[in-house]
Amino acid sequence: MSRTVAITSGKGGVGKTNISVNLALSLSRKGHKVCLFDADLGLANINILLGLEPESTLVDVVKGTSTLSDIMMEYEGVSIIPGSSGVEELAELSASDREMLLQSFESIGDHDFIFFDTSAGVSRDVVAFCLASSEVLLVITPEPTSLTDAYALLKILLLNGFNGQTRVVLNQCRSIEIAQTVYRKFKAAVSKHLNTELSALGVIFEDPKVTSAVKEQKAMISLFPDSKAAKCVEKLAERLLAEETGDLERPDMGSFWKKCLGFFSSPLSLNASKPPAGQNEQAVPQKANSPEEVVPDRPPERQGIEDTGEKAAARDARPLTGNEPDLNESLIRSIVSVSEELKRLRRAIEKGNGNGTGRDSGSKGTVSVPIRLDLEAFVEQKLKDAKGNRHAE
Template sequence: MSDQAQSLRNLLQGLPERDKQTKVITVTSGKGGVGKSNFTLNFALALQTKGYQVLIFDADIGMANIDVLMGVSSKYNLYHLLKREKSIHEIIHTGPYGLQFIAGGSGFNDLLSLSQEEIDYFASQVELLNGTVDYIIFDTGAGLSKETLKFIVAAQETIVVTTPEPTSITDAYAIIKMVHSMEYEVDYRLIINRVTDWKEGQHTSDKIRLVAKKFMDLDIPTLGYVLDDPNVSKSVKRQIPFSIAYPGSSASKNIQEIADRFLLGEKGARRVNPDSSQSGGMKGFLNKMKSWIT
């Protein structure tokens, strides 16, 4: 299973002639209502403002709302790509600070019934994104659906968002445990959202980390905490990301700190040069998706 997981993590690699290597990150949660999409958006904006090019792929089936949170209209989405009405570059929209995103719409439902020819086409289109941005962030649906599993396993890193609520903690641990039971190796990071103070954030992360270490022998670092901030809900109503609407708010400052910590970890991480001769790549990833579904 570890070889399969490593192969999936290289899904956007294979174009060595380009200087930039795109890293794929999945953001997920055990349950809905924990602020996952809001975190994804503002985290991506923080990276964008620090000079990195980011593209959000809204993979939350049936609940795609990244465009709504930004107040940006998305005329085209994944559906138009799968129907070959538009190319991948034509369905990319631009939000604040030049942040790019692809709206999910109804398109991800169609991913479940693609023919081999359609898979090949989709793979060739998505592969065109490799090297065009620094990070592609998949914002998945809450819980471990078949679709979410694909992105968790495929990503080079998966950020799990939870809150201090007991049900949220339990569900976050459950999603990690379920993926681990399938013998996939996933590089996790924790985000504790809506904490009253740093002590609560640390206490929450310690609960998950200690249990994960004891029962699965997994070391799961905590990427950071986001304080419970009334400005977040205000920004949602205004359809403006809170890091833009209220840059001096506690939540905005927390996001900036998280982005700095993430980038510091990136600089210290050992870079692995992808082997362009490796077969499979994106096509292998999508074929595996189809085989899992059937």
């Protein structure tokens, strides 16, 4: 049966689609049959990335005017199912239409791997594809916003019953030391506060060849096979093949799509059960008393994030001692801050004063004061305000 893998991220701009495309091509070149499903139901990113112009898309399948076999495209040995916007109808199909769609979906089951390149962030379609898949590749970067958003996505998946395997790909890294430090801190926060374990699939280093390939609308490993990033992708493919997945559920395509469409139609659970009395759910994690030693590697030949075996310890490399700035506290505080900011933004949008310049909170709305771009005038106004305050006193 096919290995169903959802490739996702908490935020956009982390290189998720690029990884999906190049990883699929790498596996195909190793003799595996791969299908790449563009599950970004808002933007057809794979089409743009590879310069493809499909005549029909997933929306035609939903409408019943085409089958998946009709819309499937071939790109260097990889079967691609182009996505489309407007597929919200998936959640509103009648029983007969859903059955017809399921029969069409079952036709793509003859693959070793089926990758679902989801949209970024947290939405019903992202959660549906992740929950239905037996494996999730979570793409993060060293940016704090990437870490907080990935944490939030993972938390929502767990709240909605995800019990598959989550592997982390750390992208756009300047060095293996940065990758190992960020991953170790992220993993510690997830383990402590979400009570789940992660595993690292690998790291992809910053490489200008990636941007060049995007501009050319070509796959990076095809255009620049000897680049640093291409070699990293090859390592990801090798590790994905090497890791044991015998204990993972591999449903047939009919069961997979029934589960996926079921999640499309179901409300998401966004609230965790209350913690026991006396336990603070949002407590900031403390630094571990004995941080594990992480031994850096040399890119890109040896680029595993989790490499703590005897061979790694024997290499002549400078270990990270654990005295680096603790990212756990920053991570949790950022999550709380982002959550509160989103609430304020939602209230501002829903209760705005109509002209877009004010903020309405309850019965009292405040109008924003324009910022002066004239520095001299700004200073002069500040001096006047200061004099006025002294006179008032």
